[in-house]
Structure formats: C-alpha cells, structure tokens
Amino acid sequence: MRFAVAEFALVLRLFRADLGHQTKRIVLTVLAIAWGTLSIVLLLSFGEGLKRSLNKGCRGMGESVGVVWPGATTKAWMGLPSGRPIPLKEEDPELLRRRIPEIAALSVEFSKWAPVTVGTKTINTRVRGVEPEFGEMRNIHPQAGGRFLNDRDMAEKRRVVFLGEELAKDLFGTEDVVGKTVQVNQSTFLVVGVAQKKIQMGMYNGPDRNQSCIPAPTFKSTYTDAKIENLVYRPVSIELGDTAKAQLYRVMGAKYHFDPEDTRSLGIWDTREMQRINDNIALGLQIFLGIIGGLTLLVGGMGVANIMFAVVKERTREIGVKMALGAKARQVMLPFMLEALLMTVLGGIVGTTLSLGIIGIIAALPLKGEAFEFLGRPTFSPAIAVATAMVLGTIGSLAGFFPAKHASSVNPAVSLRYE
Amino acid sequence: MMIQMTGIRKVYNTGRIEVEALKSIDLEIDRNEFVAIVGPSGSGKSTLMNLLGCLDTPTSGLYRLSGETVGGLDRNRLAEIRNRHVGFVFQNFNLLPYATALENVELPLLFGGVPAKERRERARAMLAKVELADRMDHKPTELSGGQMQRVAVARALVNRPTMILADEPTGNLDSASGKGIVGLFEELHAGGQTVVMITHDMTLARIASRVVQIRDGEIVDDQRAAA
Numbered sequence: 001m002r003f004a005v006a007e008f009a010l011v012l013r014l015f016r017a018d019l020g021h022q023t024k025r026i027v028l029t030v031l032a033i034a035w036g037t038l039s040i041v042l043l044l045s046f047g048e049g050l051k052r053s054l055n056k057g058c059r060g061m062g063e064s065v066g067v068v069w070p071g072a073t074t075k076a077w078m079g080l081p082s083g084r085p086i087p088l089k090e091e092d093p094e095l096l097r098r099r100i101p102e103i104a105a106l107s108v109e110f111s112k113w114a115p116v117t118v119g120t121k122t123i124n125t126r127v128r129g130v131e132p133e134f135g136e137m138r139n140i141h142p143q144a145g146g147r148f149l150n151d152r153d154m155a156e157k158r159r160v161v162f163l164g165e166e167l168a169k170d171l172f173g174t175e176d177v178v179g180k181t182v183q184v185n186q187s188t189f190l191v192v193g194v195a196q197k198k199i200q201m202g203m204y205n206g207p208d209r210n211q212s213c214i215p216a217p218t219f220k221s222t223y224t225d226a227k228i229e230n231l232v233y234r235p236v237s238i239e240l241g242d243t244a245k246a247q248l249y250r251v252m253g254a255k256y257h258f259d260p261e262d263t264r265s266l267g268i269w270d271t272r273e274m275q276r277i278n279d280n281i282a283l284g285l286q287i288f289l290g291i292i293g294g295l296t297l298l299v300g301g302m303g304v305a306n307i308m309f310a311v312v313k314e315r316t317r318e319i320g321v322k323m324a325l326g327a328k329a330r331q332v333m334l335p336f337m338l339e340a341l342l343m344t345v346l347g348g349i350v351g352t353t354l355s356l357g358i359i360g361i362i363a364a365l366p367l368k369g370e371a372f373e374f375l376g377r378p379t380f381s382p383a384i385a386v387a388t389a390m391v392l393g394t395i396g397s398l399a400g401f402f403p404a405k406h407a408s409s410v411n412p413a414v415s416l417r418y419e
Numbered sequence: 420m421m422i423q424m425t426g427i428r429k430v431y432n433t434g435r436i437e438v439e440a441l442k443s444i445d446l447e448i449d450r451n452e453f454v455a456i457v458g459p460s461g462s463g464k465s466t467l468m469n470l471l472g473c474l475d476t477p478t479s480g481l482y483r484l485s486g487e488t489v490g491g492l493d494r495n496r497l498a499e500i501r502n503r504h505v506g507f508v509f510q511n512f513n514l515l516p517y518a519t520a521l522e523n524v525e526l527p528l529l530f531g532g533v534p535a536k537e538r539r540e541r542a543r544a545m546l547a548k549v550e551l552a553d554r555m556d557h558k559p560t561e562l563s564g565g566q567m568q569r570v571a572v573a574r575a576l577v578n579r580p581t582m583i584l585a586d587e588p589t590g591n592l593d594s595a596s597g598k599g600i601v602g603l604f605e606e607l608h609a610g611g612q613t614v615v616m617i618t619h620d621m622t623l624a625r626i627a628s629r630v631v632q633i634r635d636g637e638i639v640d641d642q643r644a645a646a
Contacts, residue, residue, distance in 0.1 A: 013517050321513040324474060325574070326502020326530040328495045413474040416509070 033347025040293025129219020340400025
C-alpha cells in the first residue's frame, strides 16, 4: 500500500511525460474510452427511461388489479355438466366484499355504446356504469378542478358524468369542461371531472381516454336490462394477489357450484402478470443494451492496451533499471496498471459528463408523439453509474494487466543494454 | 568470504548457435576489496557483471553472495538480493528522466519498503555525501554528466549494499568528471565499502587494490596491488 501511494505520484508524472510525446495517441485513446462510456451510459439510460415508461404504461390500467368476467365451466362438478355459463349477478359484489378480506377495493362495471351529445355534436362512445373505487383502481385521476364519481352520486343516482380527456376535447374542443352538461342517451348529465392524461398499455373495451363513466345505479336505472359486464378488484397487497384470486374462485365456486380449480368458469385478468412480464422484458432489454455498450467500450480498452504495450516497449530500459535496483514483479507492474486505469478513468469521466449533458438536452427538448412517450426520456440512475464504473474498472485493469505482465517478464540483463 | 564463485559457466543460446560466454570462473572477493575486472569487449566481463549483480543466473556452477546461494532463486527473490546487496552504477547513469535526483536516490528504498520519512532522510544524506545537496530537486536533464553519475552513486549506496558494482562508470564522462567519480570510489573504499568495477581501461583499473583480467570467458590474471 505504501508502495502504491508513493508510486502513484510517479505514475502521474510519467503520464504527463507520456502525454508530452504521445499526445495524439493518448488523446485518441482517451476519446475512444469516452466514446465507449458514452454509448454504454446512453444506451443504459435509454433502457432505464424505456423501463420506467413501460412501468408507467403498465400501471396505466391500474396497479395490480384484477378484472373478472363471466365465463363457463370446463369441468363437470357435483352432478352439473361442463360448459355451463357462470354469470356475475347484482348481489355478487357485496358477497365478495364481505367474504374475502384480501380484497381491498371492488367495483362493478356496466358498459354500453351510447351517443353522447353536446349541442349539435354527437359522438358514439362507450359509457361505463361504475362505483367510486373504480377511478382509483384503474388509475383514472381527475384533472385539477374536477373529481371522480363519489358515494353521494351513487346514493342519489345522480346524473353526473366523468369524461375521458380525449372525449372531452372531441366534444367541447377543450378539456376545461367541469360544470358543463352533455346529453347521454338523450338525458342531461353534469360533467364533474375530466381524466388526466396517462400512458395506458393494457385495456379492454378500448382506451380510457375516450370513454365516460357514470354512477352504476344511474346506469341501471337508465338501462334497466343492463347486466354486470365485469368486476374490478384490488387485493390488499401485491403479495396477497394470489390468495385473493383463489378466494374469489372459492367463494364464487361455492355459490355457483363449480370447481374452484376450474379457472375458466370466471375469466380473471390479473395485471400483476403484465407487470411481471414487463419487468422481465425491461431487464432483458437493459442487459442487451449493456452488452452492446460494453462491447463498444471493449474496443476502447484495446486501444489502451495497445498504447500500454507501446509504452512498455519504450520503457524497457527503465524497467531493467528498476529491476536492477530491486523492483519485484508487482512493483514493476503497478505503474503500468495504474497508468492504464488512469487513462480509462479519464475517458470514463469525459464520457459520463458528455452523456449526462446529452441526457439533459434530450430532457429539455419538447418532444411530442407516442413513440417519444416511451423513448424520449433517457434516465440516468445510480445503478447505471455503478454498472458503468464496474465495466470501466474491469476493462481498464485488463488493458493494463497484460502489458504490465509483459513488462514484468523483461530480462533485466538484456533490457539494460536496450536502446 | 563475501563473494564466492566456483566453476561458473554461462552459455547463451541464441537460436541454433550456442555461445559460451564464461567457461569456468573461480573467483573470490573479500569484504573491503576494490576489484577491477578488466578485459576487451567480448571477453565475457559484462556477463560476469550480470552474474555478480544477480541480474542473470549461471548455466552451471555455484555462486554465494554474503552467505546466500544465488542459483535457482526465483525472480522476486533475486530482486530482493539485488536490492539489499548490490548497488549498481552504470556507464550511461540510467536515472529515471522524469524523477528528481532525490526521487532517483529514493528508488531502492522504495522497492525495499522503507517508510517515506526515513526514505527521504536517507536519500538527502546520501546526496549530501556526494556533494549534491544543492541539486536534490533537479531532474537528470538539468544535471551535468558528472553530477548524474554522482546521483547514480548515491542511489547505489543508499541501501548500504554489500558491494558497489560499477560498469564502466567513467565511460560516458569527460576526464575531469571521470577523475571525480574515481576519487569517490577510492574514498568509499577507504571507508570500508567493497567495490567491483568492470572496465576495459587498464589505466583506470590501476587505482583498484586488485585487478582481475578476463579473456575469452576465462580469468587469465589476478593481481593484488602491494599495500
């Protein structure tokens, strides 16, 4: 250690001396390392940005929620045949809320295509009848100044409507429409809120942005023949999702007489699956991008090794002198390894600084469009910093090790006569 | 006996040709001797110097330095022995060009693992001894040939080696500077330091207390000067 500290001062001076007469070569090599670092940092940052967008998009339909549809049995059970349809009935939500403590929130969902009219403009769109929990679960949040449906809306069967932001814009030409009225199926409804913009990747019956929600009781009194289309629920925690699902099959199976193992009797879309798949895709992508960046950096590392081999050759005589004075193999190698590492670190610093600049510029650009929503926000993270530092360190050490090993194998008797 | 060489043979194998540089050397050097090894170029004196300085190992024969048998040691052990027992002085000085005089003198102590403070003090004292106290922070390029060689002598002495091994120490110096270095060696010898000097210059060799002549890989003459 003592040797390393004393030697480091000498290495710095050596590096300065090298810089003097090998300027171009060293600058090019440091640039190559910087370029490699730039590509690895940028690629990983794009990957990270993409991962976060995917995550956000994934949560767009709701975080770890389940959507339950009516299905049909695929097994005979207790004397009843397979292929028997299993419905969702009015009393079921209450039953599930009461019997399954693992379910934190639940909402029914009715839906129908209906004309929505403002003045002379009519748009045929999907109108949903839902309960207040629906908004929170499905990640549908009101813009400032508005609200989602509430309990009083339910109790009083109010004629109020919550609009998707795109639908609002299509109807009114603006999203600032709280307090205005629309005609839904020829009845007048008061707009109480407009949804915030969001990225939504998972959906059923189309994206949320051009739909409207009205209170479920209002929906039932408007369309008296309406049947529950599906239920949306959220487990108490992500970990309890599987228990909640199993409980749901058990409770419904007991009521409608089907095998709780027969998962086709009720269709459940568990968005946790989607999140898991997404996480795996993002991880795979990160690894892939990391490898590409790493390979680019490797080329820079070869440049460093190349320079160091030249430096070793140039300093053959000096190596011999040090050996004559009693330098051991380790003491001969260390300066070369330090010098290689120094070049690599220098390149790494330049590259990282440049990439942070580029990331900053991209973040400041007003990029519009669907593609940019996913790609346009490269994000630097501590994990990327650690990964880059580790790759740089490894490559720098290797780039120094082999030339240094070569140096330590020099024959002092021969090298002292080397000109 | 400080240096003991028995039946030392060295063969260089350059491709298909084998060159027998040293045939069979028997040489003993005692503490506080000043030995000049003289011979024309190609006589094998450089090979002998490499073996004496543990820079190379003999093909066969026995070499004992200060009681340690040198043959068969690995590179790191040889490096340790050089560090402790041998102080080299070269014809072309071989100072590190980017380091100051002081740092050059510190090098053997650095390799020997001497703590920084002690290193600095001993190197300073040694430079003062060769009368370069005012040149400690100069780089080799800022020194004259004679001064550079004196830095090299200080470097050779700083680890208190068993012997100083000098290879044509005046070869690259003008006669005045050369005399200065020779004077320095005589002084060291008078102070009890063992010095082995390799040269082709008979007149230079005469200042030594013992002259060993080598020709064609063999010792042909070994004379001690009358005390």
